[in-house]
Amino acid sequence: MKSREHPGDMPEEEFKKYGHELIEWAAKYLNGVESFPVLPDIKPGELKSKLPLNAPAEGEEMEKIIADLDRLILPATTHWQHPNFMAYFNSTASGPGILGEMLSAAFNVNAMVWKSAPASTELEETVLIWFRKLMNLPEEFKGIIYDTASVSTMHAIAAARESAGFDIRKNGMSGVPKLKLYCSEHAHSSVDKGALTLGIGLEGIRKIKSDSEFRMIPAELEKAIKDDRANGAVPFCVVATIGTTSSTSVDPVDEIAKICEREKIWLHVDGAHAGVTAMLPEMKKHFNGLDRADSFVVNPHKWLFVPVDLSILYTRKPEIIKKAFSLIPEYLKTAEDGVVENYMDYGIQLGRRFRSLKFWFILRYFGVEGLRSRLREHIRLGRLFAKWIDEDSRFERLAPAPFSTVCFRAKPGGNNDEKALDELNEKLLNNVNSTGKVFITHTKLNGKFTIRLVVSGLRTEEKHVMLAWNVIKENLELLLQQN
Numbered sequence: 001m002k003s004r005e006h007p008g009d010m011p012e013e014e015f016k017k018y019g020h021e022l023i024e025w026a027a028k029y030l031n032g033v034e035s036f037p038v039l040p041d042i043k044p045g046e047l048k049s050k051l052p053l054n055a056p057a058e059g060e061e062m063e064k065i066i067a068d069l070d071r072l073i074l075p076a077t078t079h080w081q082h083p084n085f086m087a088y089f090n091s092t093a094s095g096p097g098i099l100g101e102m103l104s105a106a107f108n109v110n111a112m113v114w115k116s117a118p119a120s121t122e123l124e125e126t127v128l129i130w131f132r133k134l135m136n137l138p139e140e141f142k143g144i145i146y147d148t149a150s151v152s153t154m155h156a157i158a159a160a161r162e163s164a165g166f167d168i169r170k171n172g173m174s175g176v177p178k179l180k181l182y183c184s185e186h187a188h189s190s191v192d193k194g195a196l197t198l199g200i201g202l203e204g205i206r207k208i209k210s211d212s213e214f215r216m217i218p219a220e221l222e223k224a225i226k227d228d229r230a231n232g233a234v235p236f237c238v239v240a241t242i243g244t245t246s247s248t249s250v251d252p253v254d255e256i257a258k259i260c261e262r263e264k265i266w267l268h269v270d271g272a273h274a275g276v277t278a279m280l281p282e283m284k285k286h287f288n289g290l291d292r293a294d295s296f297v298v299n300p301h302k303w304l305f306v307p308v309d310l311s312i313l314y315t316r317k318p319e320i321i322k323k324a325f326s327l328i329p330e331y332l333k334t335a336e337d338g339v340v341e342n343y344m345d346y347g348i349q350l351g352r353r354f355r356s357l358k359f360w361f362i363l364r365y366f367g368v369e370g371l372r373s374r375l376r377e378h379i380r381l382g383r384l385f386a387k388w389i390d391e392d393s394r395f396e397r398l399a400p401a402p403f404s405t406v407c408f409r410a411k412p413g414g415n416n417d418e419k420a421l422d423e424l425n426e427k428l429l430n431n432v433n434s435t436g437k438v439f440i441t442h443t444k445l446n447g448k449f450t451i452r453l454v455v456s457g458l459r460t461e462e463k464h465v466m467l468a469w470n471v472i473k474e475n476l477e478l479l480l481q482q483n
């Protein structure tokens with residue numbers, strides 16, 4: 001044990017020594033990640049039971065801490081960086097992103113106001129303009145970085161609420177008529193959470209029916225708005241999704257935008273996962289009408305190789321977010337107010353991390369074409385997997401695959417018993433995942449247990465998707481033999 005009671009940080013020599021050692025550790029981990037089971041073989045509470053009950057009184061050696069990374073942390077880790085992680089919406093942290101993240105900790109600026117972090121403030125403005133151009137968003141769209149899409153969307157809903165015309169900033173919610181927010185039944189739960197946070201209430205959230213391809217039906221939206229107005233409620237926000245979480249379906253944003261314009265309702269578009277594909281000219285068709293939205297959220301930490309977390313909210317009405325949230329206490333007034341951007345004005349948080357640094361590293365290191373070609377490869381692999389499903393009579397696809405997410409189930413031998421099919425597919429998914437070779441997850445579409453495979457990992461190659469397919473087929477065969 002070493003007494004570290006003397007003041008001051010870790011000495012420079014030691015910082016360098018272990019800095020190099022940990023980069024080696026991380027490089028070896030990433031290079032060898034395929035040798036681990038994607039999902040750890042671990043029971044709830046297992047790690048906690050191995051950790052001491054109290055923090056050490058005396059400083060410990062770095063060797064010992066690093067040894068515990070291998071001994072305790074690795075075996076309790078689900079490997080998101082694994083090429084066979086095809087669950088949820090995968091997000092890979094790329095090399096340049098990891099290095100950028102490390103440096104933002106080294107600077108440790110707190111970007112509350114321009115003065116507290118000019119570099120963070122101006123790099124954020126610049127990088128978000130680059131990205132806006134890459135995604136062909138309108139020039140009026142201003143970007144703001146938040147941690148997650150959930151928080152971005154909450155701020156968009158807050159702006160929508162502020163622009164509903166009741167001066168809620170001043171008066172609060174009392175005396176305000178019932179406000180109504182609309183989204184499809186496939187919208188992400190973060191929309192509900194944001195609305196709940198803002199006092200809209202579950203009854204204020206209307207889930208609009210979707211069509212056979214899981215897209216919001218505009219006529220149903222129109223009808224709901226009309227009914228609510230007739231009942232004295234105030235429609236104030238519509239959330240459309242480009243790439244829903246279950247099936248990556250795309251709401252008809254163009255038609256929804258027309259309704260919102262006519263009804264004077266804020267339109268927020270959720271492109272948390274699939275939004276980054278606006279960078280690809282061939283995907284333009286999925287983004288029709290986005291230029292007419294009031295706000296749009298996209299997560300580079302989902303499918304653009306940025307380490308968690310980094311979400312961007314673009315809006316053509318940043319002044320409304322500011323109106324909803326800006327409060328400048330005396331101790332944060334600066335001489336530059338009014339001339340510069342003070343990002344604390346755009347939300348509930350004061351302190352902000354230097355998140356744009358890692359994104360800047362990534363945009364520069366891979367370049368626009370480098371990023372585009374990676375997205376295209378994932379889309380190609382997703383379509384290839386969809387084709388294998390379509391060509392195998394024991395399986396069926398349960399949704400279109402406009403991006404690189406494939407929804408399917410096993411349906412062997414013309415089995416039409418829905419309950420039995422649900423059970424079979426749930427077992428199949430569990431068996432596949434317990435091999436440790438791949439990790440995939442599920443959803444429900446039209447009440448059917450649906451297996452979902454997503455290709456968006458930086459390390460995922462055709463051989464990995466093929467391995468996943470083989471593991472799925474082998475496990476189906478085993479299950480069928482048992483019956």
Ligand SMILES: *Cc1c(COP(=O)(O)O)cnc(C)c1O
Binds near residue numbers: 148190245271
């Ligand atoms: C993942 C996802 C979210 C939530 O993202 P967080 O950054 O984890 O809050 C919201 N909407 C959609 C469509 C998503 O896929």
